[in-house]
Amino acid sequence: MTELESGFRVADVVGIVRRRSAIILGSAVVGLVLGYLVFASAPPKYSATSRVQVKTLIQNPLDPGPKDTQKLDVGTEQDLVKSDAVGDAVRKQLDLEGDNRALFRLLTVTAKEDSLVLELTVESGSAKKAQSVSNAIAEAYLAERERQATERRDKAIARIDQQRQDANAALTEANAAYAATEPGTPERSAAQSAVQDAQQRLADLNESRSIWVNVDTEDVGELVRRAALPTAVLSKMALAKGVGVFGLCVLAGFAVALFVDRRDSLGGGRRRVQQLVPDANIRILPTAGSRKASPAEIDAAIDRLAVDLVSGGTRGRAASVLVVGTRVEPPLALAEELASSLTFAGIPALFVLAGSSDRELRQAQVVASFTDLITGPSITGPPSLPAEAGAGASASPPTVTWLRPRGSAEASGLLRRAVVEALITRAGREGFEAVVFVAATPTLNAAGAALGQWVSKTSVVVEDDDGQAVEATVEALTHADVRISEVVWT
Numbered sequence: 001m002t003e004l005e006s007g008f009r010v011a012d013v014v015g016i017v018r019r020r021s022a023i024i025l026g027s028a029v030v031g032l033v034l035g036y037l038v039f040a041s042a043p044p045k046y047s048a049t050s051r052v053q054v055k056t057l058i059q060n061p062l063d064p065g066p067k068d069t070q071k072l073d074v075g076t077e078q079d080l081v082k083s084d085a086v087g088d089a090v091r092k093q094l095d096l097e098g099d100n101r102a103l104f105r106l107l108t109v110t111a112k113e114d115s116l117v118l119e120l121t122v123e124s125g126s127a128k129k130a131q132s133v134s135n136a137i138a139e140a141y142l143a144e145r146e147r148q149a150t151e152r153r154d155k156a157i158a159r160i161d162q163q164r165q166d167a168n169a170a171l172t173e174a175n176a177a178y179a180a181t182e183p184g185t186p187e188r189s190a191a192q193s194a195v196q197d198a199q200q201r202l203a204d205l206n207e208s209r210s211i212w213v214n215v216d217t218e219d220v221g222e223l224v225r226r227a228a229l230p231t232a233v234l235s236k237m238a239l240a241k242g243v244g245v246f247g248l249c250v251l252a253g254f255a256v257a258l259f260v261d262r263r264d265s266l267g268g269g270r271r272r273v274q275q276l277v278p279d280a281n282i283r284i285l286p287t288a289g290s291r292k293a294s295p296a297e298i299d300a301a302i303d304r305l306a307v308d309l310v311s312g313g314t315r316g317r318a319a320s321v322l323v324v325g326t327r328v329e330p331p332l333a334l335a336e337e338l339a340s341s342l343t344f345a346g347i348p349a350l351f352v353l354a355g356s357s358d359r360e361l362r363q364a365q366v367v368a369s370f371t372d373l374i375t376g377p378s379i380t381g382p383p384s385l386p387a388e389a390g391a392g393a394s395a396s397p398p399t400v401t402w403l404r405p406r407g408s409a410e411a412s413g414l415l416r417r418a419v420v421e422a423l424i425t426r427a428g429r430e431g432f433e434a435v436v437f438v439a440a441t442p443t444l445n446a447a448g449a450a451l452g453q454w455v456s457k458t459s460v461v462v463e464d465d466d467g468q469a470v471e472a473t474v475e476a477l478t479h480a481d482v483r484i485s486e487v488v489w490t
Helices: 010-019 021-041 074-081 084-094 100-104 127-179 186-213 236-276 295-310 332-345 410-415 417-429 446-452 467-479
Strands: 045-054 107-111 117-124 221-225 281-284 319-325 349-353 364-367 400-405 434-439 457-462 486-489
Touching (some): 010 021, 010 236, 021 236, 045 127, 074 107, 074 117, 074 127, 084 127, 117 127, 127 186, 127 221, 236 281, 236 467, 295 319, 295 332, 295 434, 295 486, 319 332, 319 446, 332 400, 410 417, 410 446, 417 434, 446 467, 457 467
Parallel strands (some): 281 486, 319 434, 319 457, 349 434, 364 400
Antiparallel strands (some): 045 117, 045 221
C-alpha cells in the first residue's frame, strides 16, 4: 500500500511543510496582504448602547400577596423591544426607510444578569444613526410599556364599572323586594339580607375601582443611560472575512505544495535523480500495477536487468553488485526475481543479505559471522554454516545461494573492506560468477554506503516511486563516493 492509499501521517505533513516551506510561506504572505486589504476596505462600523432600567409591573393590585415577588420576564421584554409597535414608532420618529425587520437587524438586546437592566445596542455604518436609533428604541420601548400598563388598568376599570352597574341593578331590585314585604315577616328578613349583600358587593367594587385608578402606569422604567455618539469600532464581520481570506490562501498554498511534492515524487524525482547522477542508467520496470504488461514482458525486463548487473563476472572472478533500496526493508522482492532470472540463465550467483530483515527467506543459509565464513572450508559447505529449510552441502555450489546474518550485529563484517573483498574473491574461486549484496536504504543502514565503495556496480531500487526517498538515498551514496550505475523503478 502506497502513502496515497494509506493516508497522511503527522510526519508526512511535517515533511511537506519542511520541503515546500517557500510555497507555504509565500501563500501565507499573500494571504496576509489580501486579508488586510479585505479588512481595511470594509466600511467602518459604529456601535451605540443605551441602558434601560425596567420596573416590574403589578399585574393585579388586588392580589393580597407580596408585591416584591413579581419578577421581570426577560424574554417577554426582549420581544417587546422588537415588537412592531416599537419599530413603527421609531421609524416614524426618525423617518427611516425599510421595514421593522431591517431596523431590528441593527439591534442587539442583552439583559444584565441578576438585574432589571436591558442594554440596547445598535450597530450601523453611521455614528449618528447608531446613537439616534438606540435612544429612540429605548424611548419607544418605555412608551409602549407605559401604554400597555395604562391599557391594562383601563380595561380593569371598565370591567369593574360593568360589574358596578350590575351590582346597582341588583341593589335596586333588592330594595324593591324589601319594600314589598310586611314588617316582622320571614320574607322581610330575607329581603333585608339580600339588600345588605347587594350593598356589600357594590362597596367592594367601588374599593377595587379606587385601587385600580390609583395605579401608577407611568412608573414602568427609566432610561438610565442614553447612547453617546460612538467612534468607529472593529468590525467582527470584516475581521472574520480578513482571517478567512488568510486561511484560504494558506490552505491553497498547502494544496499547491502537496501537488508539487507529489509531482516531484511521481516522476519529477526521476528528473532530479538524473541531475544528481547523470551517468546512471534510469530503468523503469513494467509492472502489472503500473500499466497493462504481460507476464512475459515483466519477466523479460527483469532478465535483462539481472544479466546487465552481473555482466563482467567469470568463473574464477566473480562480479560484485550492490542492490540497495530506498526503504527500511531491503528490496527482497526484486532480489528474488533477479535470483530466479540468474538461475534460468545458468549464472551461478551468491546473494548476501546485508543487515536484518523481517521477511523470512526459506532458502537462505544463516551466517553466524562473515569473518568466519571466508575462512571456512566452503561457502556452501555445512562445517561452519548451519543450514535452514532445505539448504545443505553440495559437491558443487547451487546456481543461486542465499546467505543471511542472524541479525545486524552478525553482519558487521560487511562494513570491513577486507572481509567483503575476501568474500568476493572466495566466491569466484568456488564457481560463483556474481556476488549480489542486498541492503536497505543507506540513510538507515550503514552497510549500503560501505558496500557501494567496494563493489563494481551499485543499483538503487525504487519500490514506492517516492521522489524524496530516492533523492535522499542517492545523495547518501554520492556523499560516500559511491558510483551509481543503475536506478530502477519497479
